[in-house]
Amino acid sequence: MLKAADPILVLRGVSKQFALQGRRIDALRDAHLRVRKGEFVCLLGASGCGKSTLLRIVAGFETPTRGQALMWSTPIAGPGPERGMVFQDYALFPWLTVRGNIGFGPLARGRPAGEVKDTVERFIALVGLQRFADAYPHQLSGGMKQRVAIARVLANDAELLLMDEPFGALDAMTRERLQDELLDIWQRTGLTVLFVTHSIEEAVFLADRIVVMSPGPGRIESEVTVPLPRPRSVVAPEFNELRRELSQQLHSHHARKAA
Amino acid sequence: MSASLDAAPPETLSALPAVEPEEAPARPPWLKRARDPLLALIFPALVLLFWHFATTGRPYSLIPPPLDVARALYDLAFGGINDDAYSRTLLVHLSASLSRVYGGFAIAAAVALPLGLMIGRIPLVRRLFDPTLQVLRPIPVTAWLPLSMIIFGLGPRSAFFLVCLGAFYPILINTIFGVRSVDPRLFEAASMLGCQGTAQFYKVVLPASLPAIFTGLRLGLGFAWVVIVVGEMTGVPTGLGAIIMEARQLSRTEIVICGMAVIGIAGFISDRVVLLIGHRLLRWSPNFA
Ligand SMILES: Nc1ncnc2c1ncn2[C@@H]1O[C@H](COP(=O)(O)OP(=O)(O)OP(=O)(O)O)[C@@H](O)[C@H]1O
Ligand SMILES: [Mg+2]
Numbered sequence: 001m002l003k004a005a006d007p008i009l010v011l012r013g014v015s016k017q018f019a020l021q022g023r024r025i026d027a028l029r030d031a032h033l034r035v036r037k038g039e040f041v042c043l044l045g046a047s048g049c050g051k052s053t054l055l056r057i058v059a060g061f062e063t064p065t066r067g068q069a070l071m072w073s074t075p076i077a078g079p080g081p082e083r084g085m086v087f088q089d090y091a092l093f094p095w096l097t098v099r100g101n102i103g104f105g106p107l108a109r110g111r112p113a114g115e116v117k118d119t120v121e122r123f124i125a126l127v128g129l130q131r132f133a134d135a136y137p138h139q140l141s142g143g144m145k146q147r148v149a150i151a152r153v154l155a156n157d158a159e160l161l162l163m164d165e166p167f168g169a170l171d172a173m174t175r176e177r178l179q180d181e182l183l184d185i186w187q188r189t190g191l192t193v194l195f196v197t198h199s200i201e202e203a204v205f206l207a208d209r210i211v212v213m214s215p216g217p218g219r220i221e222s223e224v225t226v227p228l229p230r231p232r233s234v235v236a237p238e239f240n241e242l243r244r245e246l247s248q249q250l251h252s253h254h255a256r257k258a259a
Numbered sequence: 260m261s262a263s264l265d266a267a268p269p270e271t272l273s274a275l276p277a278v279e280p281e282e283a284p285a286r287p288p289w290l291k292r293a294r295d296p297l298l299a300l301i302f303p304a305l306v307l308l309f310w311h312f313a314t315t316g317r318p319y320s321l322i323p324p325p326l327d328v329a330r331a332l333y334d335l336a337f338g339g340i341n342d343d344a345y346s347r348t349l350l351v352h353l354s355a356s357l358s359r360v361y362g363g364f365a366i367a368a369a370v371a372l373p374l375g376l377m378i379g380r381i382p383l384v385r386r387l388f389d390p391t392l393q394v395l396r397p398i399p400v401t402a403w404l405p406l407s408m409i410i411f412g413l414g415p416r417s418a419f420f421l422v423c424l425g426a427f428y429p430i431l432i433n434t435i436f437g438v439r440s441v442d443p444r445l446f447e448a449a450s451m452l453g454c455q456g457t458a459q460f461y462k463v464v465l466p467a468s469l470p471a472i473f474t475g476l477r478l479g480l481g482f483a484w485v486v487i488v489v490g491e492m493t494g495v496p497t498g499l500g501a502i503i504m505e506a507r508q509l510s511r512t513e514i515v516i517c518g519m520a521v522i523g524i525a526g527f528i529s530d531r532v533v534l535l536i537g538h539r540l541l542r543w544s545p546n547f548a
Pocket of ligand 2: 053
């Protein structure tokens with residue numbers, strides 16, 4: 001029986017080691033995390049601290065070496081539609097149009113064609129791509145591709161949106177637009193979002209809670225709740241104060257590691 | 260005019276690549292469409308001219324002048340000039356060669372496509388067949404000629420085999436390459452969207468490798484045309500390759516050149532048709548669009 005207070009996602013002592021040319025790499029060590037339904041959580045940290053590894057374990061692309069990853073209290077065993085990943089490099093199907101990409105999941109899961117058509121139109125409208133519905137990915141800009149990638153997992157009933165530096169390859173202006181749109185979608189749909197970034201500002205702007213990670217071995221260092229009301233202003237003094245604080249935390253982790 | 264173009268934001272320019280600057284002298288549209296073919300004809304025209312002046316009026320030239328070749332080609336196609344053994348036989352030879360090229364190509368594709376898909380996707384199949392195939396690959400089709408005539412006998416079956424062999428490897432290699440170079444992210448994307456197991460083969464592997472497979476088919480068909488002369492050295496009485504070999508022995512060099520020209524043109528047209536199909540089928544691929 002599910003209770004409202006049950007977390008949607010729980011990581012219990014999750015570790016991941018990779019074998020790389022005979023050496024063992026601690027990509028992630030003993031990670032504990034609880035995410036409530038509807039929460040927007042950012043994973044923040046320098047390169048190589050295991051952010052992608054953590055996300056890929058939740059997605060079911062990797063299995064933990066030790067520990068457990070649970071969604072709705074059930075161990076995650078492989079990829080599934082309830083956890084939708086948005087990759088930094090989009091990973092759209094280049095042979096399908098925007099419509100085809102968004103309809104891929106529902107069709108693969110055997111939904112009737114009429115229903116798929118409605119779903120596709122609904123999510124094309126949600127991300128504002130009506131004019132490009134029949135374009136192929138190579139005809140779209142990076143921002144549009146990322147919109148398609150988001151619509152693709154939402155159309156497939158994802159409850160948990162996993163985003164791995166989704167806006168990292170975009171220019172600043174497009175990135176801000178998409179951040180706003182993402183927050184808008186999140187607030188309207190009640191999604192849960194696990195968002196990887198190495199931009200402090202992006203994390204403070206988006207997250208309810210920021211999970212700070214550090215490398216060598218990759219681990220969760222601390223958690224920071226963001227108390228700022230939405231919509232947030234990046235020039236507000238509270239915003240900058242939090243940003244400075246996080247920046248100091250990240251640097252002290254590094255300093256300690258260097259020492 | 261160029262100043263106004265430079266001032267335009269880049270999106271406008273890339274969105275409207277076909278728009279000419281307004282002040283540009285208005286060229287009639289037919290001229291624009293004819294420009295590429297006209298450019299392409301300059302070089303052959305020069306070669307023809309050189310050929311003409313180097314051979315015409317020299318009785319001891321071993322190479323016949325272009326006008327003689329043109330006459331021979333007309334006779335080969337419609338008769339009424341020489342009335343010898345070659346008159347009005349072009350259609351017979353052309354259709355014999357066409358059937359071998361497309362027949363051999365079809366057999367090659369029928370074997371190489373599934374084999375390539377399996378070698379690309381199934382490690383066991385790869386370990387079973389790939390090494391052998393790679394050792395056999397450098398052996399040129401010409402080297403197979405004697406053995407093929409022993410195994411398949413003199414005649415069309417040998418020709419089929421050799422053409423088939425010529426088309427086989429391009430199709431196989433490109434299919435394997437296409438299947439193996441599918442972006443692993445696409446498998447992850449498909450499985451998270453609910454498409455798993457064998458369904459991925461049809462919904463991901465096949466479409467993703469289609470451009471490479473298509474390139475393989477195109478190259479394979481090209482090679483089928485290349486090896487048709489070798490294929491028809493196996494003692495078949497008809498075919499473009501057969502008349503080239505026969506005319507050579509009779510020192511009818513103009514017929515040899517006719518055969519070469521027809522192979523070139525037929526191969527070119529067949530490639531264009533394939534390319535047209537490719538553009539239709541692979542509109543999504545930046546390499547074909
Ligand atoms: N498939 C793999 N095989 C071997 N080592 C890996 C593999 N994937 C990740 N690693 C290693 O695990 C560590 C953490 O990698 P991960 O990609 O999770 O970092 P990240 O925090 O996402 O970094 P970035 O911000 O650069 O994306 C790195 O040292 C990396 O080299
Ligand atoms: Mg990463």
